[in-house]
Amino acid sequence: QVLLVEAGGGLVQAGGSLRLSCEVSGRTIYSNAMGWFRQAPGKEREFVAAINWSGHDTSYLDSVKGRVAISRDDTKNTVYLQMNLLKPEDTASYYCAFRTSRDLTLNSQEYQYWGQGTQVTVSS
Numbered sequence: 001q002v003l004l005v006e007a008g009g010g011l012v013q014a015g016g017s018l019r020l021s022c023e024v025s026g027r028t029i030y031s032n033a034m035g036w037f038r039q040a041p042g043k044e045r046e047f048v049a050a051i052n053w054s055g056h057d058t059s060y061l062d063s064v065k066g067r068v069a070i071s072r073d074d075t076k077n078t079v080y081l082q083m084n085l086l087k088p089e090d091t092a093s094y095y096c097a098f099r100t101s102r103d104l105t106l107n108s109q110e111y112q113y114w115g116q117g118t119q120v121t122v123s124s
Contacts, residue, residue, distance in 0.1 A: 002026040002113045004096045009118030012086055016122070020081040022096030022115055033099040034072060034079040037108055038092035038120075048094070049081060050104035059104055064090070086122045093117040 008020040020036070035050035049060045049070040058070055069082045079096060097111035105111075 002098065004098060004113055004115035006094065006096050006115045006118035009094060009120045011121045011123065014087055014122055014124050016086050017082070017084045018086065018120060020083070020094055020096075020118060020120075022079045022081075024077045024079075024098060024113075027098070027113075028074070029072065029077050029079065029098065030074045031102055033101055033104040034070075035097040035099065035104065035106075035108075035111055036070060036079075036081045037095045037097060038090075039095070039117075040092040043092075045095070045108055047106045047108065050106065051079065052104045053102035057104060059106060083120070086120075088122045088124045091120060091122050093119050 003025045006022050031053045033052050036048040037045050038048050039045040051058050051070045067085045071080045095117045096115040098113040099111045
């Protein structure tokens with residue numbers, strides 16, 4: 001059984017920072033792409049960031065570029081999402097996703113395993 005457990009969410013003021021983590025068990029993340037998505041109340045789930053198997057290729061939602069960084073530590077089987085200069089519009093539940101492929105994708109349908117999410121709330 002593959003489990004993804006997110007952590008690090010919380011309440012933060014606008015301009016603040018949070019570091020989300022996603023620890024995977026049941027399968028190694030080595031040689032697999034990983035992604036982060038988010039969903040705000042009343043909105044569809046949207047892509048935030050993704051990283052390929054080697055960590056040398058990343059992709060970001062335009063509205064978070066320059067403020068957000070995805071990284072991976074295969075020795076810890078964990079993926080991270082560093083979020084800086086947070087804005088109220090970043091408020092959402094953030095989900096980690098595991099893809100059984102080396103290449104990253106922005107398409108949520110192409111990720112096979114998902115975490116339960118961690119809530120990020122940014123106050124103005």
